[in-house]
Amino acid sequence: MNRNRLPIPQEIGLLRDLGFTDAYPPATSSERPPEPAATGGRLERLLAVAEEARSCTACGLCRTRNRVVFGDGDGQADLMFVGEGPGAQEDRQGLPFVGPAGQLLTKIIQAIDLRREDVYITNVVKCRPPNNRDPQPDETAACRSFLDRQIELIAPRVIVALGRVAAQLLLGTKTSLGRMRGTWHEAGGVPVRVTYHPAFLLRDPSYKRATWEDMQIVRDRLLGSDGEEATGEAGDDFKAAFGGSGSEDPRTQ
Ligand code: SF4
Secondary structure (H helix, E strand, C coil): CCCCCEECCCCCHHHHHCCECEECCCCCCCCCCCCCHHHCCHHHHHHHHHHHHHCCCCCHHHHCCCCCCCCEECCCCCEEEEECCCCHHHHHHCCCCCHHHHHHHHHHHHCCCCCHHHCEEEECCCCCCHHHCCCCHHHHHHHHHHHHHHHHHHCCCEEEEECHHHHHHHHCCCCCHHHHCCCCEEECCEEEEEECCHHHHHHCHHHHHHHHHHHHHHHHHHCCCCCCCCCCCCCHHHHHHHCCCCCCCCCCC
């Protein structure tokens, strides 16, 4: 799951500005298996899409943003997280999921034995909606091609939608989060699992247990099992991962 990476040299500031934290050895590296021809140039194309987003003015959010928040992480990740949009700290730093919610997302990732740099993290809209309001339909429509191309080029094996708004926008539905959880969906040909947004978990930690269970199912899918029941015991592992207890079967957000 952890594909070989090389640290990007500090001097390649553009890559960092665009949200990339890793680069890859050439396909001839003895440590890296040859890639299918179909994947050739994907990182370069992803960089081009990121550069396009950086100067995008396709919706009104361009007028109030400080930084475009394109995405962060492994450009060949097996697992992609999608939130709804950047917040204030993300807008300042140009990176998704920083601050307390981002720290909790890092713990969620670590709970399935991955590192944050192993996954790719992005949002449905790449510019901050003022006052953290929900993205408007014209904004999500204008921005959708960036997300679609990220999914196509990164080609993750699983996407996790974080929170009701992100899941509804990603899946094109008005279904409640409670109904979307607990089953597999699909976006761009990729299996999608829906769970709670880390910011929501900070407000109501009782939903951490349900999130932990969602992530166990995601982990099992990445490991090759399609089982609908989490195989992990929600005991010490859960407490170590999330640092608290939660309700057993929450159905609402
Ligand atoms: S939110 Fe998306 S569509 Fe709107 S300006 Fe930013 S990058 Fe462009």
